Amino acid sequence: MIQSDTKSQFKAKLLRPAKLGSDIPWAFVILPKSASAKLPRRGRTTVEGTINAHGFRAMLEPDGQLSHWLRVNKALLETAGANIGDIVTFEIMSVEQEPEPEIPSDLHEALAAAPEARAVWDDTTTIARLDWIHWITSAKQSKTRAKRISNACDMLASGKRRVCCFDQSGYYSKSFSAPKAAD
Numbered sequence: 001m002i003q004s005d006t007k008s009q010f011k012a013k014l015l016r017p018a019k020l021g022s023d024i025p026w027a028f029v030i031l032p033k034s035a036s037a038k039l040p041r042r043g044r045t046t047v048e049g050t051i052n053a054h055g056f057r058a059m060l061e062p063d064g065q066l067s068h069w070l071r072v073n074k075a076l077l078e079t080a081g082a083n084i085g086d087i088v089t090f091e092i093m094s095v096e097q098e099p100e101p102e103i104p105s106d107l108h109e110a111l112a113a114a115p116e117a118r119a120v121w122d123d124t125t126t127i128a129r130l131d132w133i134h135w136i137t138s139a140k141q142s143k144t145r146a147k148r149i150s151n152a153c154d155m156l157a158s159g160k161r162r163v164c165c166f167d168q169s170g171y172y173s174k175s176f177s178a179p180k181a182a183d
Contacts, residue, residue: 012087028069042068131162
């Protein structure tokens, strides 16, 4: 897929999340399905683009509806001169090369303790590593996360390069969704 084939322009309303999770205001937007469909994958994917002609780079999250949503942090809101509730203009396209994901410290420690798993990890693609991390960090409970890390190390050590049975879009398992918008 050529990067320019993923380019989309659209207008969207900046929504306020029902649960902020912190005192720092942020907004989100759900991409139109037509824009999301141009992207190379239904799971997490990095895009670059503009909001009201101000550049940004961000990771889109799957919304469980075969589309994506974008978190717009306070700094980007301010840079774009936008407020929650505004209709803004977006232009996005996928990045040419997906950036290397940051390895969570608990996974990093587990991989350091399992040289066979680390060797396979290092030999996988960036997208595969992103999917492994997404599978682990999507666990809702710490016990589940710890089990997934252990299972990941076992699977990697046995030569498995991709996490199995993981729907990175959330469409079939409904494990991912965009935040709920405040009224």
